[in-house]
Amino acid sequence: MNIPDSLPDGVPATIPDPIPHHIGGEPAASADGATFDVLAPATNEVYTRAAAGGKADVDAAVAAARRAFADGPWPRMRDRERARVLGRIADAVESVDEELAAMESFDTGLPITQAKGQARRAAENFRFFADLVVARSDDAYKVPGLQLNYVNRKPVGVAGLITPWNTPFMLESWKLAPALAAGCTVVLKPAEFTPLSASLWARVFAAAGLPDGVFNLVNGIGEVAGEALVTHPGVDLVSFTGETGTGRRIFANAADGLKGLSMELGGKSPALVFADADLDAALDSTLFGVFSLNGERCTASSRILVERSVYDAFVSRYAERAAAVKVGPPDDPATEVGALVHPEHFRRVMDYVDSGRSEAELVAGGGRPEHLPDGNYLSPTVFAGVPPTARIFQEEIFGPVVAITPFDTEDEAVGLANDVPYGLAGYVWTNDLRRAHRVADRIEAGMVWINSHNVRDLRSPFGGVKASGLGQEGGHRSLDFYTEQQAVHVALGEVPTARFGAGGYDDRDPFFSGARSLR
Ligand code: NAD
Numbered sequence: 257m258n259i260p261d262s263l264p265d266g267v268p269a270t271i272p273d274p275i276p277h278h279i280g281g282e283p284a285a286s287a288d289g290a291t292f293d294v295l296a297p298a299t300n301e302v303y304t305r306a307a308a309g310g311k312a313d314v315d316a317a318v319a320a321a322r323r324a325f326a327d328g329p330w331p332r333m334r335d336r337e338r339a340r341v342l343g344r345i346a347d348a349v350e351s352v353d354e355e356l357a358a359m360e361s362f363d364t365g366l367p368i369t370q371a372k373g374q375a376r377r378a379a380e381n382f383r384f385f386a387d388l389v390v391a392r393s394d395d396a397y398k399v400p401g402l403q404l405n406y407v408n409r410k411p412v413g414v415a416g417l418i419t420p421w422n423t424p425f426m427l428e429s430w431k432l433a434p435a436l437a438a439g440c441t442v443v444l445k446p447a448e449f450t451p452l453s454a455s456l457w458a459r460v461f462a463a464a465g466l467p468d469g470v471f472n473l474v475n476g477i478g479e480v481a482g483e484a485l486v487t488h489p490g491v492d493l494v495s496f497t498g499e500t501g502t503g504r505r506i507f508a509n510a511a512d513g514l515k516g517l518s519m520e521l522g523g524k525s526p527a528l529v530f531a532d533a534d535l536d537a538a539l540d541s542t543l544f545g546v547f548s549l550n551g552e553r554c555t556a557s558s559r560i561l562v563e564r565s566v567y568d569a570f571v572s573r574y575a576e577r578a579a580a581v582k583v584g585p586p587d588d589p590a591t592e593v594g595a596l597v598h599p600e601h602f603r604r605v606m607d608y609v610d611s612g613r614s615e616a617e618l619v620a621g622g623g624r625p626e627h628l629p630d631g632n633y634l635s636p637t638v639f640a641g642v643p644p645t646a647r648i649f650q651e652e653i654f655g656p657v658v659a660i661t662p663f664d665t666e667d668e669a670v671g672l673a674n675d676v677p678y679g680l681a682g683y684v685w686t687n688d689l690r691r692a693h694r695v696a697d698r699i700e701a702g703m704v705w706i707n708s709h710n711v712r713d714l715r716s717p718f719g720g721v722k723a724s725g726l727g728q729e730g731g732h733r734s735l736d737f738y739t740e741q742q743a744v745h746v747a748l749g750e751v752p753t754a755r756f757g758a759g760g761y762d763d764r765d766p767f768f769s770g771a772r773s774l775r
Contacts, residue, residue, distance in 0.1 A: 264368075264587035267358045275306040275451050277313055277475055278458040280320035281468025287312035292477065294451060297365030297595040298585055298631040306451040309476030314443070314484035317472040321414040321441040322490050324469030331411045331439040335389045342386035342437055344464035349379040349429070351463075352456055360425055361586040363452035365595035365632060368587050370549060378429035384714045385437035385734070392732060394741070401749055408742040411439030412516060413492035415738060416485040418478075418506070420498045421447035421597050422552040422654070428454060431495045434734035436470065443472045443491065445482050447498075449598045451475045478502065486510050493517070495737070497554075500652075500678075500723045507726075518737050519726040520554070520719060522652040523680030526673040527557035528695060530666075531566045533685035534707070539570070541709040542658075543577055545683065547636050550593055551656035552601075555681040555703070555710045559642075559649060560660045561672050567662040571640045574660065575619040578636040581656075583625045593656050595631045602632035605655035608648055612639045615646035616659065644675045652678065666695065674700045679722035681710065702728070 274291040276283035284307070291305035307313070325331055330338070349356070353375045361371040394407040417431040424446055435442050446454040454473060461471050474481050478498075486494055486509045493516030496506050500521040510517055527545060529538045545557035562570045586594035596602045609622055621637030634656055642649050642659035649659050663669040673682060682699035684706045686692050696704040702720040703712070712718065718730035727737065752764035761768055 264358055264362050267355075267362045271304045271452070272455065273304045275304060275455050275475060277307050277309055277317065278455075278471070278473040279313070279317045280323075280472065281462075283458070284313070284316070286310060286476075287316070292448060294363070295449075295598060296362060297597050298362075298587075300599050300631060304452075306448070306475045309445070309474035309481035309484070311480075311484045313474050313476070314481060314488055317443045317474045318414060318485070318488050318490040320469045321443050321472050324467060325411075325413055325441040328441070328467050328469060330436075330441060330467050330470045333439070335392075335437075338437060338439065339386035339390045341464055341466055342382045342389075342433065345436075345460060345466070346379040346382035346386070348460040348463040349375060349382065352460065353379075356425060356453055356456055358587070359456070360423075360450075360453045361594070363450045364421060364424065364597055365586050366423070366549060366552075367584075367591040367594045369589055369591070371586075374423050374426040378426045380714070381426075381429040381433040385433040388715075388732065388735060389437040392735060399748075403748055404746040406744050406746075408744050410740045410742060412738055412740055413440060414490055415440045415442045416488070416491040416494040417442055417444045418482050418485065418494065418496045418498065419444070419446055421450040422549060422554070424450045425453040425456070427497055428457070430729070431497075432457070432471070434729075435495070435738045436466070438735050438738035440493075440738050441470045441472075443474060443485055445474055445476065445478075445485050448475070448477050449601070482506075483509060486515075487513070489513060491515065493737070495729075496520070503726070516737065517726060518729060520729065521680075521723060521725045522654075522678060523554050523556070523720060523724050524559060524650065524652050524676045524678040525555055525557055525681040525683070525701065526559045526561055526676075526699070527683035528663075528669050528673055528685065528699075529560060529562045529566070529570065530669075530684075530686035530688070530691065531563040532687045534687065535566060535570065535685075537707065538685040539573055539577065541683070541685075543574065543581070545709050546658045547578070547581055547593055547656050550596055551636075551658075552597060552654050556654075557681075557683050557709075558653065558658055559672075559676075560658060561663050561669050562660060563669070564662045564664050571619060571638075571660055575638050575640070578620040578638045578658075581636045583628065583633055583635055585628075585631075593634075593636060595633050596655055597632070599632060601654070602634070605634060605653055605657065608651070608653045608655070608657060609634070609637055612637075612642075612646070612648040612657070612659075615648060616640065616642040621656070644672055650676055666691065670695060670698045674698075677723040678720070680720035680724035681705070683709070 584591035621635035719728035
């Protein structure tokens with residue numbers, strides 16, 4: 257192991273070795289003592305290790321979560337009380353803002369400026385769900401004189417939360433906040449490439465007064481710790497964000513237990529730029545859309561479809577701007593693109609760049625910047641004239657690589673947009689109001705932005721269609737996922753009932769009269 261001599265500003269000098277699990281309110285080593293190496297993407301040095309969870313550790317974490325669910329106060333608290341704790345969690349996240357951002361940037365390779373935004377968003381997720389859980393209402397129906405029906409909402413139970421390495425802390429908050437707001441207890445399995453920032457949760461939750469055992473964390477390799485969590489009979493539902501291939505495997509593994517599943521998967525999202533658009537705004541937005549967060553962004557506008565009449569000008573301006581993007585160390589506030597998360601991922605991205613060279617025209621980037629000989633650095637890479645059959649058009653790259661393709665007609669643009677297995681996001685750039693809505697409607701994507709990059713109201717649905725996901729999260733949909741909606745039907749008067757064994761059928765019984773509804 258090789259802990260660097262000097263850590264970037266803000267990264268605590270005392271990084272634990274190994275980073276422990278957190279089970280039943282206590283840090284814990286793996287039952288068998290196993291660990292795995294954790295690398296800093298700017299240098300690829302192993303800077304610490306993390307406990308590698310196995311079945312025994314998952315068993316212990318699920319048992320702690322089950323105890324907290326069965327006997328603890330959390331699921332029984334009034335929504336307002338839970339909301340107060342969530343509010344304190346948001347405050348606690350904000351109080352570690354600088355430290356969190358520094359850790360996140362160091363561990364993931366994200367530019368420090370963009371890592372700072374993640375802390376604020378994580379805090380906002382807790383505030384949002386604190387408000388929502390108090391403000392939510394449920395249905396109640398009355399059939400006068402006959403029946404009252406109401407929805408009795410209950411937390412589902414123990415939630416398994418499995419998260420990826422791009423913006424890890426923020427994506428963890430995205431699942432933790434609604435799961436906890438709903439009254440579930442949880443076991444989080446963070447991504448193995450980036451376990452550092454998740455170690456802050458235990459401190460944040462303790463400071464906020466979350467009862468022990470409500471939050472549990474098991475570090476580890478996906479195929480081991482992740483699979484043990486998905487297949488554990490004590491886990492009632494699984495919320496997963498990650499690759500589509502992993503999602504398929506989890507889907508299969510969860511089938512036996514008939515677990516509730518929410519899947520936020522990969523994407524290959526198109527930005528459609530029509531000639532009548534505000535092209536300056538489209539240029540800024542599509543550059544930001546694919547190069548922010550190092551291009552490791554599920555909703556990246558990684559395919560740009562441009563109307564032929566403005567195509568050449570757009571491509572040359574795009575390539576010029578991409579070549580000017582500042583690639584640098586993650587801790588430098590001037591850096592716009594940092595280091596990709598891990599050498600394994602870097603090799604995968606470089607493999608796509610190599611295949612792109614034979615599939616299309618490389619107009620910017622394509623390799624490591626000269627001034628950065630070590631670490632996982634790739635210059636923003638732009639391919640033009642990309643045919644829809646190309647791998648770089650079809651497959652998610654998850655790095656600073658973009659494919660630009662011309663189109664002649666609206667129909668062709670829509671056809672190209674939909675000609676991939678994914679359906680996460682879409683972006684439409686046009687000043688023609690009717691076309692904007694028409695095209696948005698025809699794009700096969702869970703989310704569409706018109707004349708905008710990816711900003712959203714937290715109340716709106718988030719999720720993908722096709723190979724990009726299953727189910728929608730966001731706002732009350734997230735609370736729906738983590739809660740059961742039990743329907744309770746109360747008779748308000750006499751209910752005519754067939755008297756089996758004592759005289760047979762009663763014509764007035766709604767069951768036999770065919771009127772299954774009382775109304
Ligand atoms: P990944 O699928 O490799 O890993 C995600 C998580 O799943 C990790 O914690 C991993 O350990 C775990 N895992 C791996 N195999 C498992 C298994 N067999 N059983 C249970 N858990 C397992 O994804 P990644 O490389 O960490 O993240 C990048 C991917 O995430 C991209 O495809 C990206 O588009 C996607 N993503 C999607 C969204 C969204 O909201 N749709 C958001 C962010 C990232």
